[in-house]
Amino acid sequence: MSEHPLPITPLVQIPESGDPYLQGFKCKSCGAITLKSRMACAKCGGRDTLEPFRLSTKGTLHAYSIIYRAFPGIDVPFVSAIADLEGGGTIKTNLIDVEPDPEKIQLGMDVDVVFQIAPRKDAEGNEYLAYFLKPAA
Amino acid sequence: MGSEDVYITGTDMIKFGKFPDRSIASLGAEAALLALDDAGVTINDIEALYSGNLLMAAGMVGQQIQQEIGQTGIPVVNCSNACATGATALREGWTAIKAGIYDIVLAVGVEKLAGAGMLGGGGGSRSGISPEGLLGSGAMPCVFAEAGMAHSRKYGTTFEQFAQIAVKNHHHSTMNPKARYQIETPLEEVMNAEMISYPNTKLMCSANVDGAAAAVLMSEKKMKELGLGSQAVRIRASVLTTDPWTDRDEVMPDVNTCTRNAAAQAYEMAGVGPEDLDLVELHDCFATAEVLHYENLGLCADGEAGKLIDEKATWHGGRIPVNLSGGLLSKGHPIGATGIANVYEIATHLRGNAGKRQAEGARIGLAHVIGLGTCCGIHILEAPSS
Ligand SMILES: [Zn+2]
Numbered sequence: 001m002s003e004h005p006l007p008i009t010p011l012v013q014i015p016e017s018g019d020p021y022l023q024g025f026k027c028k029s030c031g032a033i034t035l036k037s038r039m040a041c042a043k044c045g046g047r048d049t050l051e052p053f054r055l056s057t058k059g060t061l062h063a064y065s066i067i068y069r070a071f072p073g074i075d076v077p078f079v080s081a082i083a084d085l086e087g088g089g090t091i092k093t094n095l096i097d098v099e100p101d102p103e104k105i106q107l108g109m110d111v112d113v114v115f116q117i118a119p120r121k122d123a124e125g126n127e128y129l130a131y132f133l134k135p136a137a
Numbered sequence: 138m139g140s141e142d143v144y145i146t147g148t149d150m151i152k153f154g155k156f157p158d159r160s161i162a163s164l165g166a167e168a169a170l171l172a173l174d175d176a177g178v179t180i181n182d183i184e185a186l187y188s189g190n191l192l193m194a195a196g197m198v199g200q201q202i203q204q205e206i207g208q209t210g211i212p213v214v215n216c217s218n219a220c221a222t223g224a225t226a227l228r229e230g231w232t233a234i235k236a237g238i239y240d241i242v243l244a245v246g247v248e249k250l251a252g253a254g255m256l257g258g259g260g261g262s263r264s265g266i267s268p269e270g271l272l273g274s275g276a277m278p279c280v281f282a283e284a285g286m287a288h289s290r291k292y293g294t295t296f297e298q299f300a301q302i303a304v305k306n307h308h309h310s311t312m313n314p315k316a317r318y319q320i321e322t323p324l325e326e327v328m329n330a331e332m333i334s335y336p337n338t339k340l341m342c343s344a345n346v347d348g349a350a351a352a353v354l355m356s357e358k359k360m361k362e363l364g365l366g367s368q369a370v371r372i373r374a375s376v377l378t379t380d381p382w383t384d385r386d387e388v389m390p391d392v393n394t395c396t397r398n399a400a401a402q403a404y405e406m407a408g409v410g411p412e413d414l415d416l417v418e419l420h421d422c423f424a425t426a427e428v429l430h431y432e433n434l435g436l437c438a439d440g441e442a443g444k445l446i447d448e449k450a451t452w453h454g455g456r457i458p459v460n461l462s463g464g465l466l467s468k469g470h471p472i473g474a475t476g477i478a479n480v481y482e483i484a485t486h487l488r489g490n491a492g493k494r495q496a497e498g499a500r501i502g503l504a505h506v507i508g509l510g511t512c513c514g515i516h517i518l519e520a521p522s523s
Contacts, residue, residue: 008268035387043382063290063389065282066335067274071256080273080334082283082389092273092283092388102335107290120266130271 005117005129011035011055011091012115012129020115020129024089026053033088055091057113058136059083062090064107066100081133083111097134110136143234144360144369145518147176148481150350153317153469155251161190161198164349165247166205168474172243172351173206176365180207183353184239189216189226189246190473198473202245219508220422221377222246223350223476228514230354231375240359246478247349248471255333255342273388278334278342278423280390280509285336285425287389292440294428296336300327301446302424303341303466309453310463312494317346317469341424341466348471350478367521370484373407373501374517386511392426395513396433396505403503404435407517411435414457414517415499416486418479420507421464431459434505453494461486461494479504480516487520 007014013023024035027050032043040047064081081095095111098104111133118130149171151164165188173179180203188199194217203213218225223246230242256276269275288294304324310316322330322340330338360369378399383391404410411434419434421427431442436457437450445451451459462468462482465475483502485491496502504516 006265008265008272032382033384062385063283063286065274065279065286065337066332067270067276067279068332068334069255069278070270070274070276074270078270078274080279080283082273082287082385084385088384090385090388094271094273102296107286118266118271120271122266126265128266130268 001125005127008118008128008130012131014129022055022091022113022131024053024055025050026088035089035091055089056086059085059111059113061095061105061107061109061111064095064105066102079105083133091131093132095133112136141357143231143372144355144357145352145372145480145484146355146360146365146369147172147174147178147353148351148484149175150315150474150478150481151348152315153346153348153471156249156347157251161193161247161249162201162205164249164347165198165202165245168247168349168351169202169206169243169245172353176353177363178241178353180209182241183209183211183243185211185230185233185242186213187216187226187230187242187244188213189222189244189476190248191217191219191222192248192250192472198247199245218512219510220420220472221476221506221508221512221514222473223478224504224506224514224516225377225476227352227354227477227480227516228375228377231372234354234356240356242354243351244354244477245349245351246474246476248473249347250345250471251347253345255345274334276334278337281423281426282334282337283389284392284429288429288442292443294443297324297328298443298446299336299424299428300324300338300341302421302427303327305452306421306460306464306466307340309461309494310467312453312492313463313468316463316467317344318463318467337423337425343422343465343470344467346469346471348469348474348478350474350481352477352480368488369521370487371519372516373409373519374403374515376403376406376515378402378513380511390509390511392507392509392511393429393433395511396430396507399513399515400434403515403517409501409517413501414503416461416483416496416502417457417459417505418462418464418482419459419505421460421466422470422507424466427459427464430505434503458496461491461496476506476514479506480518483518487518
């Protein structure tokens with residue numbers, strides 16, 4: 001079992017010191033920003049053009065849904081949200097610290113990316129560091 | 138591309154429903170025989186079979202259907218392309234006739250989906266922990282809810298407007314004896330139904346059903362030789378696209394761009410525009426999706442889908458009726474069959490055989506499906522000329 005929390009996806013970077021952050025990729029040929037590494041750029045087909053790109057922790061809420069029916073073992077309701085990040089890149093994760101009520105969630109509002117230990121562990125007991133969205137401070 | 142047109146000379150579907158005691162092959166075979174009978178031909182006339190099925194993609198369903206209706210030794214192609222599976226199978230047949238390889242082929246789509254969970258997608262655990270419910274939701278009701286909310290962000294589309302789609306499609310299904318459900322669902326009932334994934338309630342999610350549909354395709358030469366001109370529906374366009382890279386598509390499957398691209402290609406191929414359409418069957422897997430496709434297919438200008446709903450323009454009797462069959466919401470969505478069933482629906486109107494739900498004097502119709510992952514299939518069909 002790992003002593004330290006593991007990244008929930010390869011998007012999450014946990015440096016030896018300093019804050020965790022999200023690292024996507026940016027194509028130096030066409031400027032496309034992607035969340036995962038690929039054999040070639042999905043936009044322009046460029047080879048060896050994708051470079052690591054640190055995603056912003058500031059963004060705007062593009063879309064969301066409030067989930068009431070989910071797979072077994074998942075607490076509902078929760079808010080699934082999509083945010084466009086400053087400087088490029090779009091992520092999807094839970095929107096937290098907000099009431100699951102359409103009246104309380106404004107499309108286009110400013111949101112922050114925050115990092116928290118995920119509330120579930122894997123079979124070996126490892127903890128995972130996840131990223132969430134919350135209304136901007 | 139070959140110059141000779143391709144025609145649908147026979148097409149039918151079984152009543153969608155729940156058939157726990159029947160094999161997938163028997164459902165597909167029933168639709169196949171109905172379509173063959175409609176065209177007045179037999180399996181012995183068919184030169185190739187294109188079979189669409191998703192969940193048993195490795196099961197050689199086309200051959201299983203042959204075993205029910207006649208093993209004639211012809212080529213069989215088993216197609217799987219998410220919710221565009223049926224449209225893909227039909228289009229493969231169109232392609233082969235267009236290429237001059239065959240004069241008469243059969244396309245069948247079949248799926249057993251009754252009793253499947255509503256959520257689809259999502260849930261899957263890789264290594265580590267499942268991200269479902271932590272990093273948002275990948276379940277289908279959520280994916281299409283979020284797509285709808287992006288429209289809300291841009292144009293202010295409301296929960297009530299999304300709900301009106303379900304009111305309409307459930308209403309249309311009351312006039313379709315082959316629909317899974319034939320039940321009126323007033324607005325309050327739709328909006329107050331169990332919320333699955335805001336803004337989609339249970340009545341705004343497609344119905345998981347068993348179903349099958351089939352179509353006989355012929356070259357112009359064969360159609361004329363058999364004297365089928367009075368029932369031959371001309372395929373004016375057959376288009377398949379995939380999703381090009383767009384900025385949000387890693388987290389938000391883009392069903393818009395591939396539909397817009399397919400529509401542009403289809404209108405060009407058919408030499409018609411959206412203003413020429415008399416009816417449309419589009420991929421209302423969720424009520425929110427139908428709203429997006431009004432604009433994607435050019436049925437109205439961008440930002441005017443809400444107005445189209447408010448004006449009831451897409452209802453039976455309206456300017457451009459959409460999903461007169463009841464759509465995936467009420468007719469049902471047996472994935473592999475869906476893309477052929479919506480072609481059947483259009484063809485039935487173009488032949489003037491749609492009974493109470495008939496689109497009056499329909500000459501040109503469009504059938505659209507989306508397969509998440511992602512692809513889009515569009516067919517534009519024209520009424521028999523004689
Ligand atoms: Zn590139």
